[in-house]
Amino acid sequence: MRAVTADRFRARYDAATAALDPPLAIVDRSAFDANAEQLRARARGRPIRVASKSVRCVALLRRALARPGFSGLLCYSLAEALYLVGAGVTADAVVGYPTADRAALRALAGDDAARAAVTIMVDDPAQLDLVTAALGPRHPVIRVCLELDASWRPAAGVHVGVRRSPVRTPRQAVALAGEVLRRPGFALVGLMAYEAQIAGLGDATRGRPVRAAALRWMQRRSMAELSDRRAAVVEALRRLAELEFVNGGGTGSLERTAEDGSVTELAAGSGLLGPTLFDGYRAFQPRPAALFALPVVRRPARDVVTVFGGGYPASGIADPDRLPVPVLPAGLRLTGTEGAGEVQTPLVGRAARDLRVGDRVWFRHAKAGELAERFPEFYLVDGDRVVETVPTYRGASHCFG
Incomplete structure (x- = not known):
C-alpha cells in the first residue's frame, strides 16, 4: 500500500x-461489497456458494447472500449449518466436511425444515454407518453430498494438494454412491471437489518468481487433469442419481473452475474479506x-x-x-x-x-x-x-x- x-x-x-x-476489529463495507462484485464477475455466471468458515458472522453472510450471484452456504460444521438455517440465513446449507457430531445429527433428524435445507458430506461408508448408529436404522432421509479428491498425482507416490477424500476415480465414486443409494434414509444430491492446490496457493508471490512460475505450471496441469476426471465422475454419477449440484473451486480459482462444464456452482468466502494469504494472485486482487x-x-x-x-x-x-x-x-x-x-x-x-x-x-x-x-x-x-x-x-x- x-x-x-x-x-x-x-x-x-x-x-x-x-x-x-x-x-477491535472492523470490516470496511465498501471494500467488502467491491470484493463481492469482483468474485461475482470472476464466476462468469456460475452461482457462488459462500464458504461460511471464511466469514463467521451472520450479518456479513446475509450481506453476501443478498447480492446477485450468491446462493447458499458451504458450512464447516453440522452444528453451524443448523444454527444458520434456524436463524433464517439460508435454506440451502452444504456441510463441507464429514461430521461425527451425534447430537447435531439427532437435531437434524428431528427437524423437517433442517433436513430439507442441510446436506452432509461423505467420502467413506463408515460415515454413513456413524449416522445410522446415531439415529437408528429407520432414520428419516438425510441429504448427502459426495466429496471427490481433487489433488494432483502426476506420478506414483507424488501427491500435490490437501488430504481430504479417498474417492478419486469414477469407479470409486460409483461404489460410494451405491452405498448411499442402497441404504434407507439417505438421498444422494450432490458432488463436491475442492482443488486446494489451485484455489489456495497464490501464483504471483512477490520476490519469488521461480516459485510462482512453478506453481502456475503445476496449476495448469492439475486443472486440466481434474476437469477431465471430474467430468467423468459426474457423468457416471448422473446415471445413478439426479444430482442437484456439482460444487468446485475457491476464491483463488473461480475463473478457472468456471470453465469446467461439469461444475454447476462455485464456492468462495475469503475473497470477501481479503486476508493477506490472498495477496499473491495474478488473476485478482481483493481489497483488504x-x-x-x-x-x-x-x-x-x-x-x-x-x-x-x-x-x-x-x-x-x-x-x-x-x-x-x-x-x-x-x-x-x-x-x-x-x-x-x-x-x-x-x-x-x-x-x-x-x-x-x-x-x-x-x-x-x-x-x-x-x-x-x-x-x-x-x-x-x-x-x-x-x-x-x-x-x-x-x-x-x-x-x-
Missing part, C-alpha cells in the same frame, strides 16, 4: 473508531476489508513500539506468512525474535518514531474467518463512520470448532 493511500485509510479508520478502545487495531502501550526505543496483544497466527503450516501483518501506518514490521506475541507485540520501523502511547496500529490477518474467533463483534465502517456493530459467532456465544 502506497504511503499516501495508507495515510488516507488510517485517517478514516482512526476517525471512525475514535470513541472505541482497541483491541477486515482489519484489527491494537493500541501502542510501550516505546522501548526510538524505532520500536509495543502494542497490546497481537498473537493471532493463522492455521496451517507455521510459516511467517501465517502471522498478522501491521499495515497502518505503513513502514512497520514484526520482529524476528518475538513475532506476534500472546499479550504484547513489538513493532520496528521508521513509522514507530511518530507513534505515541495510546495510538493504534492496524493489522491484517493472514486468513479471513479466523479473525472472528478473536473478536466478539465487527464494527462495520463506511467512510469515516461506524455504521453498524454486528456480532461474530463468538460474540453470539457460538463456537463451532
